[in-house]
Amino acid sequence: MPNLTDTTIAVFGGVYNNYLSLEATLAHARQSGASALYCLGDLGGFGPHPDRSIAQLRDQHDIHVMQGNYDHSLGNRLGDCACGYTDPRDNYFAQLSYDYTFANTSEHHKDWLRDLPTGFRHRWAGKEVLMAHGSPRRINEFLWESTTPDGFLEHLLASRNIDALFITHTGIPWMRRLDSGRLVVNVGAIGRPANNGLTTVDYVLVELQGDTLDASLQAIPYDHERLASEMRAEGLPEEFVETVLTGYWTTCTEVLPARERARGKY
Amino acid sequence: MAQHLNFEALLERAAPPKELPAPTLALSHLDTLWLQVTGTLCNLACLHCFISCGPKNHNHEMMTLESVQDALNWARDHGVKEFYFTGGEPFMHPQIKEMILAALEHGPLNILTNGILIDESMAAWLGEVFRTSRYNLDLRVSLDGTTPEENDAIRGRKTYEKIFGGIDRLWAHGVNPVITVTTCHADLAAEDGRRRFYEVVRARGLSQPRLKFLSPFKIGREEHRAGGYEAHERLVEGDLIPGQEDALQCSSCRMVTAKGVYPCPILIEVDEALMGASLDDALVDIKLDHPACYTCHVEGVTCRT
Numbered sequence: 001m002p003n004l005t006d007t008t009i010a011v012f013g014g015v016y017n018n019y020l021s022l023e024a025t026l027a028h029a030r031q032s033g034a035s036a037l038y039c040l041g042d043l044g045g046f047g048p049h050p051d052r053s054i055a056q057l058r059d060q061h062d063i064h065v066m067q068g069n070y071d072h073s074l075g076n077r078l079g080d081c082a083c084g085y086t087d088p089r090d091n092y093f094a095q096l097s098y099d100y101t102f103a104n105t106s107e108h109h110k111d112w113l114r115d116l117p118t119g120f121r122h123r124w125a126g127k128e129v130l131m132a133h134g135s136p137r138r139i140n141e142f143l144w145e146s147t148t149p150d151g152f153l154e155h156l157l158a159s160r161n162i163d164a165l166f167i168t169h170t171g172i173p174w175m176r177r178l179d180s181g182r183l184v185v186n187v188g189a190i191g192r193p194a195n196n197g198l199t200t201v202d203y204v205l206v207e208l209q210g211d212t213l214d215a216s217l218q219a220i221p222y223d224h225e226r227l228a229s230e231m232r233a234e235g236l237p238e239e240f241v242e243t244v245l246t247g248y249w250t251t252c253t254e255v256l257p258a259r260e261r262a263r264g265k266y
Numbered sequence: 267m268a269q270h271l272n273f274e275a276l277l278e279r280a281a282p283p284k285e286l287p288a289p290t291l292a293l294s295h296l297d298t299l300w301l302q303v304t305g306t307l308c309n310l311a312c313l314h315c316f317i318s319c320g321p322k323n324h325n326h327e328m329m330t331l332e333s334v335q336d337a338l339n340w341a342r343d344h345g346v347k348e349f350y351f352t353g354g355e356p357f358m359h360p361q362i363k364e365m366i367l368a369a370l371e372h373g374p375l376n377i378l379t380n381g382i383l384i385d386e387s388m389a390a391w392l393g394e395v396f397r398t399s400r401y402n403l404d405l406r407v408s409l410d411g412t413t414p415e416e417n418d419a420i421r422g423r424k425t426y427e428k429i430f431g432g433i434d435r436l437w438a439h440g441v442n443p444v445i446t447v448t449t450c451h452a453d454l455a456a457e458d459g460r461r462r463f464y465e466v467v468r469a470r471g472l473s474q475p476r477l478k479f480l481s482p483f484k485i486g487r488e489e490h491r492a493g494g495y496e497a498h499e500r501l502v503e504g505d506l507i508p509g510q511e512d513a514l515q516c517s518s519c520r521m522v523t524a525k526g527v528y529p530c531p532i533l534i535e536v537d538e539a540l541m542g543a544s545l546d547d548a549l550v551d552i553k554l555d556h557p558a559c560y561t562c563h564v565e566g567v568t569c570r571t
Contacts, residue, residue, distance in 0.1 A: 086568075087477075088460070137295075138512075146402035147348060149373035152297075155345020254476065257374070257402040258442060266474055 001123040005208045008033045009124070011131065011215075012203035013040030013068070013168025014189025015057075017047030017101060021201045022056055024222035025190045026063075032205055032218075034062075038120060040168040041068025041133040043113065044101035045081060045094075046192055047227060048234040054109045067116035068133040068169065069140040073098070074105055075114025084140035087254035094252060096237055124206070125213040127163035127183075134169040136160055143167055143186060145174035146259035157182045164213055166204070171195075172260055173202040173217050185215045193247040195256070195264040199224045200247075271564065275504040286502035288555035291517055296549065297347040298519035298570060300531050301337060303365055304328050304353030305524055310380055312421045313491045314410070314450050316483035316558070317535050319354050325535060326523045328354075331361045335368050337522045340545050342372045350376045350569075352531060357383035366395065366403070374402040376571045378446070381407040381432025382425070389432075393439030404571055405443040406478065407433050410450060412466045420450055430470060437472050444476040444571055450492070455479060481565040483532055483558045495557035505563065506554075514559075515568045520548045531569050532558050 010029035015022050029037050039057060044050050057065050069082045081098040085091050120131040135141035136156060157165055164183040172195060173188025188194055188202035200219040207214045228244045239250040248265040305326035308319035349369045356362055356377050369375040396403045407429060411417030414426035436443050445467055449455035460479060467475035484494045511517050521528040526540050527548035533539040533556055541548040561567055
């Protein structure tokens, strides 16, 4: 595999139909000199007008898009998002956004989602890099910061010969350098704020220099008030709108570990 | 929930029953390590307990701190993802604090408790550990009714208020426990029952109720209370849909007790289920030949939080 170095790469995930934050993220990444942009999937859910996000992502020479569980469900015309929630309260709101997204995604975009790749593997700065949606072993596995121990990650990466792993799916970013020197980065989501009281969304810039690979979290402001008014106009739940306006999750909170939940309001 | 059920296989053998072998299940990876830290010793003797725990049940003795540490070190080296402490009642163990800190050095910890022994000082300590530990600490407090009458009929006299006392103290110290309900009262399994539980907990002052509902297992003391399994309530080859085996927790968990290692938390009083003395002995396939396996499969039960 050819080695890529001395450049900047952008990695983001969890677009959730937020085409406004997607615009802001793509602009920020390109202004930051990103020579390639990787999207780790979950284009749909939560926000309005699904086709607008997909239109920004497809057929761009510098953007590589991976299939998340949401994209797999939409592409294969399944009945739910297969997000991996277990509590009925989480599933209730997940189904509302899935039904809206399903009804408002054009057929040719569903076909495009169906045919996306499910992972990327590269050699960056001499390191073996894997990008996956949830985890390398399951598309909808939640890897939260507070419930993902070092020993587990060392095992997960060593068993797949990976030096750096990039994931999304949970919607809350974190990164960790393990004792072995391996790097794990959850890039968070650009479609929904991270339950931290901020209205910004998160993605990651990766700097490759010689044989060094460094990642940094980026908090991106966007016109969240416009998004909120468009969500209301589309009849999306007021609970979703509140999250956009406050930065706190109001739904899908049961899946949160106690630690991540305690940072929020609900 | 029904997506993992192979209806064709279930229908085919609905009548007459066939003599088919039990399915075999491989361990995909040991994600979840259960530790029966207080064995079968408990301060309560609930009528629905699937392992007949109580103040005098020494079938499984308490684990030593050293044996817990050994299991935790093994788990760290083998990439285990999460730990669970259960019993019995974990807070009966005189070294429970040391055990909790040892587990949280290596990964997230869930503790299954009835909450009664969590006094003011323990709640304050748990709150501090919750805020400062590297990994997540979760408490699961068992409560089996929305009224004292409903709960105490299962868990014993005056336990409703005592359990809520523990819940209140945890909440006051910043810990939001998951209240775990075994649905012995059938209406608690339905949506209205769940909503009632939610409202009762919220009315108590916990503004973000976290709830988990579990189906009862018809073994242990519960078998005497409500009857055991019917002959047809067993899994046979063909019941599991290939590729969906991970819906069963035992595809990725093991249970360590003072006696040895078992496939899951449910079967520790089934002598034939003992897999060996050490975790190295327990990385092999298991047979889903116990009727309790039927409950996990058909009800979609997982003991995970």
